Amino acid sequence: MGRSPCCEKAHTNKGAWTKEEDERLVSYIQAHGEGCWRTLPKAAGLLRCGKSCRLRWINYLRPDLKRGNFTVEEDELIIELHSLLGNKWSLIAGRLPGRTDNEIKNYWNTHMRRKLLSRGIDPSTHRPTNDLAVDSMSTSFGAVSKEEKIAGVPTCKHQENPYEGKCQELNLDLKICPPFQHQSEPLKSRGREDLCFYCSLGLQNSKGCSCSGGDSGFARHE
DNA sequence: AACTGCAACAACCGCCTTAGT
DNA sequence: CACTAAGGCGGTTGTTGCAGT
Numbered sequence: 001m002g003r004s005p006c007c008e009k010a011h012t013n014k015g016a017w018t019k020e021e022d023e024r025l026v027s028y029i030q031a032h033g034e035g036c037w038r039t040l041p042k043a044a045g046l047l048r049c050g051k052s053c054r055l056r057w058i059n060y061l062r063p064d065l066k067r068g069n070f071t072v073e074e075d076e077l078i079i080e081l082h083s084l085l086g087n088k089w090s091l092i093a094g095r096l097p098g099r100t101d102n103e104i105k106n107y108w109n110t111h112m113r114r115k116l117l118s119r120g121i122d123p124s125t126h127r128p129t130n131d132l133a134v135d136s137m138s139t140s141f142g143a144v145s146k147e148e149k150i151a152g153v154p155t156c157k158h159q160e161n162p163y164e165g166k167c168q169e170l171n172l173d174l175k176i177c178p179p180f181q182h183q184s185e186p187l188k189s190r191g192r193e194d195l196c197f198y199c200s201l202g203l204q205n206s207k208g209c210s211c212s213g214g215d216s217g218f219a220r221h222e
Numbered sequence: 223a224a225c226t227g228c229a230a231c232a233a234c235c236g237c238c239t240t241a242g243t
Numbered sequence: 244c245a246c247t248a249a250g251g252c253g254g255t256t257g258t259t260g261c262a263g264t
Binding site: 015016036037038050051054058087088089090101102105 | 248249250251252253254257258
Protein backbone atom coordinates (compact mmCIF):
# COMPACT_ATOMS: atom_id res chain seq x y z
CA MET A 1 0.00 0.00 0.00
CA GLY A 2 1.08 3.55 -0.54
CA ARG A 3 4.28 4.71 -2.03
CA SER A 4 7.35 2.59 -2.08
CA PRO A 5 10.22 3.98 -0.04
CA CYS A 6 12.67 6.14 -1.94
CA CYS A 7 15.44 3.68 -1.17
CA GLU A 8 16.30 0.47 0.61
CA LYS A 9 16.30 1.86 4.12
CA ALA A 10 17.61 -1.37 5.58
CA HIS A 11 20.94 -0.89 3.86
CA THR A 12 21.47 2.83 4.19
CA ASN A 13 23.39 4.88 6.69
CA LYS A 14 21.63 7.64 8.54
CA GLY A 15 22.74 10.57 10.61
CA ALA A 16 25.73 12.80 10.21
CA TRP A 17 27.88 12.44 7.12
CA THR A 18 31.48 11.39 7.54
CA LYS A 19 34.36 13.05 5.77
CA GLU A 20 34.84 9.92 3.70
CA GLU A 21 31.25 9.96 2.52
CA ASP A 22 31.54 13.64 1.63
CA GLU A 23 34.65 12.98 -0.39
CA ARG A 24 33.05 10.09 -2.23
CA LEU A 25 30.01 12.15 -3.09
CA VAL A 26 31.98 15.18 -4.21
CA SER A 27 34.39 13.23 -6.35
CA TYR A 28 31.58 11.26 -7.96
CA ILE A 29 29.57 14.35 -8.83
CA GLN A 30 32.64 16.15 -10.10
CA ALA A 31 33.35 13.22 -12.36
CA HIS A 32 29.84 12.32 -13.50
CA GLY A 33 27.56 15.20 -12.65
CA GLU A 34 24.47 15.02 -10.48
CA GLY A 35 22.48 12.76 -12.79
CA CYS A 36 19.96 10.43 -11.18
CA TRP A 37 19.89 10.76 -7.40
CA ARG A 38 18.27 7.37 -6.96
CA THR A 39 21.11 5.52 -8.59
CA LEU A 40 23.89 7.86 -7.55
CA PRO A 41 24.56 6.39 -4.08
CA LYS A 42 25.15 2.93 -5.46
CA ALA A 43 27.27 4.24 -8.31
CA ALA A 44 29.30 6.36 -5.91
CA GLY A 45 29.70 3.52 -3.44
CA LEU A 46 27.66 5.22 -0.75
CA LEU A 47 25.29 3.50 1.64
CA ARG A 48 22.98 6.46 1.58
CA CYS A 49 19.51 7.32 0.35
CA GLY A 50 19.48 9.31 -2.87
CA LYS A 51 17.55 12.05 -1.16
CA SER A 52 20.16 12.23 1.53
CA CYS A 53 22.90 12.58 -1.08
CA ARG A 54 21.02 15.31 -2.85
CA LEU A 55 20.46 17.22 0.38
CA ARG A 56 24.06 16.89 1.40
CA TRP A 57 25.30 18.09 -1.96
CA ILE A 58 22.88 20.98 -2.29
CA ASN A 59 23.20 22.24 1.24
CA TYR A 60 26.86 21.67 2.10
CA LEU A 61 29.07 20.33 -0.62
CA ARG A 62 28.20 22.46 -3.63
CA PRO A 63 31.26 24.55 -4.52
CA ASP A 64 29.29 27.76 -5.01
CA LEU A 65 27.98 27.91 -1.47
CA LYS A 66 28.80 31.01 0.48
CA ARG A 67 28.61 29.76 4.08
CA GLY A 68 29.46 32.07 6.94
CA ASN A 69 27.32 34.66 8.64
CA PHE A 70 24.51 36.45 6.90
CA THR A 71 25.15 40.10 6.15
CA VAL A 72 22.82 42.88 7.22
CA GLU A 73 21.81 43.27 3.57
CA GLU A 74 20.94 39.60 3.37
CA ASP A 75 18.97 39.88 6.61
CA GLU A 76 16.86 42.69 5.24
CA LEU A 77 16.40 40.95 1.91
CA ILE A 78 15.21 37.80 3.63
CA ILE A 79 12.70 39.77 5.69
CA GLU A 80 11.43 41.55 2.59
CA LEU A 81 11.20 38.36 0.57
CA HIS A 82 9.53 36.48 3.39
CA SER A 83 6.93 39.20 3.74
CA LEU A 84 6.12 38.76 0.07
CA LEU A 85 6.58 35.04 -0.44
CA GLY A 86 5.93 33.50 2.95
CA ASN A 87 7.72 30.25 3.75
CA LYS A 88 8.75 29.65 0.16
CA TRP A 89 12.32 29.03 1.19
CA SER A 90 13.47 27.77 -2.16
CA LEU A 91 12.21 30.92 -3.85
CA ILE A 92 13.86 33.07 -1.24
CA ALA A 93 17.08 31.11 -1.60
CA GLY A 94 16.93 31.68 -5.33
CA ARG A 95 17.32 35.38 -4.65
CA LEU A 96 20.27 34.93 -2.33
CA PRO A 97 23.31 33.71 -4.23
CA GLY A 98 25.27 31.05 -2.40
CA ARG A 99 22.56 30.44 0.16
CA THR A 100 20.37 27.36 0.39
CA ASP A 101 16.74 27.02 1.33
CA ASN A 102 17.64 24.87 4.32
CA GLU A 103 20.17 27.41 5.52
CA ILE A 104 17.74 30.28 5.18
CA LYS A 105 14.97 28.31 6.82
CA ASN A 106 17.16 27.50 9.80
CA TYR A 107 18.42 31.06 9.97
CA TRP A 108 14.89 32.38 9.88
CA ASN A 109 13.67 30.05 12.61
CA THR A 110 16.54 30.90 14.92
CA HIS A 111 17.76 34.44 14.29
CA MET A 112 15.19 36.27 12.23
CA ARG A 113 12.10 35.35 14.19
CA ARG A 114 13.68 36.73 17.32
CA LYS A 115 14.91 39.77 15.50
CA LEU A 116 11.45 40.61 14.20
CA LEU A 117 9.81 39.91 17.53
CA SER A 118 12.28 42.27 19.18
CA ARG A 119 11.20 44.90 16.67
CA GLY A 120 7.60 44.28 17.67
CA ILE A 121 6.80 42.57 14.37
CA ASP A 122 5.11 39.23 14.12
CA PRO A 123 7.42 37.02 12.03
CA SER A 124 4.53 35.13 10.48
CA THR A 125 2.42 38.05 9.37
CA HIS A 126 5.03 40.84 9.26
CA ARG A 127 2.54 42.98 11.10
CA PRO A 128 3.02 44.71 14.43
CA THR A 129 2.48 42.18 17.18
CA ASN A 130 -0.17 44.37 18.80
CA ASP A 131 -2.26 43.97 15.64
CA LEU A 132 -2.53 40.25 16.13
CA ALA A 133 -5.57 40.43 18.31
CA VAL A 134 -7.44 42.22 15.53
CA ASP A 135 -6.97 39.43 13.11
CA SER A 136 -6.23 36.36 15.12
CA MET A 137 -8.00 34.16 12.64
CA SER A 138 -5.71 35.08 9.82
CA THR A 139 -3.16 32.70 8.51
CA SER A 140 0.36 33.70 7.71
CA PHE A 141 0.61 36.31 5.04
CA GLY A 142 1.99 34.83 1.91
CA ALA A 143 1.06 31.34 2.92
CA VAL A 144 -1.31 29.64 0.56
CA SER A 145 -4.01 27.45 1.96
CA LYS A 146 -4.73 24.00 0.63
CA GLU A 147 -7.95 25.22 -0.93
CA GLU A 148 -6.12 28.08 -2.61
CA LYS A 149 -3.51 25.70 -3.92
CA ILE A 150 -6.20 23.53 -5.41
CA ALA A 151 -7.92 26.48 -6.98
CA GLY A 152 -4.58 27.73 -8.22
CA VAL A 153 -5.44 31.27 -7.23
CA PRO A 154 -3.96 32.54 -4.00
CA THR A 155 -6.29 34.99 -2.38
CA CYS A 156 -5.71 37.83 0.03
CA LYS A 157 -7.55 37.24 3.24
CA HIS A 158 -6.22 40.31 4.98
CA GLN A 159 -8.53 43.17 4.27
CA GLU A 160 -6.40 45.60 6.20
CA ASN A 161 -3.09 44.02 5.44
CA PRO A 162 -0.52 46.62 4.52
CA TYR A 163 0.73 44.23 1.89
CA GLU A 164 -2.67 43.78 0.34
CA GLY A 165 -1.79 45.91 -2.64
CA LYS A 166 1.37 43.94 -3.18
CA CYS A 167 -0.55 40.73 -2.78
CA GLN A 168 -2.93 41.56 -5.57
CA GLU A 169 -0.11 42.53 -7.84
CA LEU A 170 2.25 39.83 -6.80
CA ASN A 171 2.92 37.53 -9.69
CA LEU A 172 3.83 34.30 -8.00
CA ASP A 173 4.06 32.57 -11.33
CA LEU A 174 7.79 32.72 -10.86
CA LYS A 175 8.46 29.96 -13.33
CA ILE A 176 8.67 32.60 -16.04
CA CYS A 177 11.32 34.38 -14.03
CA PRO A 178 14.56 32.41 -14.01
CA PRO A 179 16.58 32.48 -10.84
CA PHE A 180 19.67 34.59 -10.63
CA GLN A 181 22.25 33.38 -13.09
CA HIS A 182 25.23 35.23 -11.67
CA GLN A 183 25.21 33.50 -8.36
CA SER A 184 28.81 34.19 -7.49
CA GLU A 185 28.42 37.94 -7.61
CA PRO A 186 26.92 40.12 -4.94
CA LEU A 187 23.54 41.67 -5.53
CA LYS A 188 24.65 45.10 -6.58
CA SER A 189 27.20 43.96 -9.09
CA ARG A 190 25.00 41.75 -11.20
CA GLY A 191 24.26 44.32 -13.81
CA ARG A 192 20.77 44.68 -12.38
CA GLU A 193 21.32 48.03 -10.76
CA ASP A 194 18.52 49.36 -12.94
CA LEU A 195 16.04 46.97 -11.33
CA CYS A 196 14.37 47.82 -8.08
CA PHE A 197 13.49 45.14 -5.59
CA TYR A 198 9.93 44.81 -6.89
CA CYS A 199 11.01 44.45 -10.50
CA SER A 200 13.44 41.75 -9.52
CA LEU A 201 10.44 39.86 -8.18
CA GLY A 202 8.45 40.35 -11.33
CA LEU A 203 6.37 43.20 -9.92
CA GLN A 204 7.07 45.68 -12.64
CA ASN A 205 3.81 47.53 -12.15
CA SER A 206 3.96 47.57 -8.41
CA LYS A 207 3.38 50.85 -6.62
CA GLY A 208 6.62 50.21 -4.84
CA CYS A 209 8.54 49.99 -8.07
CA SER A 210 11.14 52.70 -8.15
CA CYS A 211 13.24 51.87 -11.15
CA SER A 212 13.03 53.66 -14.44
CA GLY A 213 12.34 50.88 -16.91
CA GLY A 214 8.97 49.42 -16.12
CA ASP A 215 9.28 46.83 -18.85
CA SER A 216 12.83 45.87 -18.14
CA GLY A 217 13.96 42.87 -16.22
CA PHE A 218 12.80 39.34 -15.91
CA ALA A 219 9.51 39.84 -17.67
CA ARG A 220 11.43 39.79 -20.91
CA HIS A 221 12.93 36.42 -20.17
CA GLU A 222 11.05 33.49 -21.58
C1' DA B 223 33.04 20.06 38.01
C1' DA B 224 28.36 18.69 37.09
C1' DC B 225 24.02 19.77 35.59
C1' DT B 226 20.46 22.20 32.96
C1' DG B 227 18.49 24.95 29.42
C1' DC B 228 18.83 26.89 25.16
C1' DA B 229 20.49 28.13 20.56
C1' DA B 230 22.18 26.62 16.25
C1' DC B 231 22.11 23.74 12.52
C1' DA B 232 22.41 19.22 10.13
C1' DA B 233 19.53 15.74 8.64
C1' DC B 234 15.25 13.15 8.09
C1' DC B 235 10.33 12.53 6.93
C1' DG B 236 6.34 12.90 4.39
C1' DC B 237 3.77 15.28 1.02
C1' DC B 238 3.38 17.49 -3.44
C1' DT B 239 4.73 18.24 -8.19
C1' DT B 240 6.48 16.90 -12.42
C1' DA B 241 8.17 14.01 -16.08
C1' DG B 242 7.98 9.78 -18.35
C1' DT B 243 5.37 5.88 -20.11
C1' DC C 244 -5.83 10.14 -19.39
C1' DA C 245 -4.01 7.34 -15.68
C1' DC C 246 -0.35 5.64 -13.34
C1' DT C 247 4.32 5.49 -11.45
C1' DA C 248 8.89 6.98 -10.18
C1' DA C 249 11.86 10.50 -9.02
C1' DG C 250 12.84 15.10 -7.65
C1' DG C 251 11.91 18.90 -4.81
C1' DC C 252 10.11 21.34 -0.90
C1' DG C 253 8.78 22.63 3.77
C1' DG C 254 8.10 21.08 8.45
C1' DT C 255 10.08 18.80 12.10
C1' DT C 256 13.38 16.32 14.85
C1' DG C 257 17.95 15.05 16.64
C1' DT C 258 22.47 16.29 17.93
C1' DT C 259 25.96 19.25 19.47
C1' DG C 260 28.06 22.99 21.77
C1' DC C 261 27.86 26.77 24.84
C1' DA C 262 26.37 29.73 28.64
C1' DG C 263 24.44 30.10 33.04
C1' DT C 264 23.67 28.22 37.63
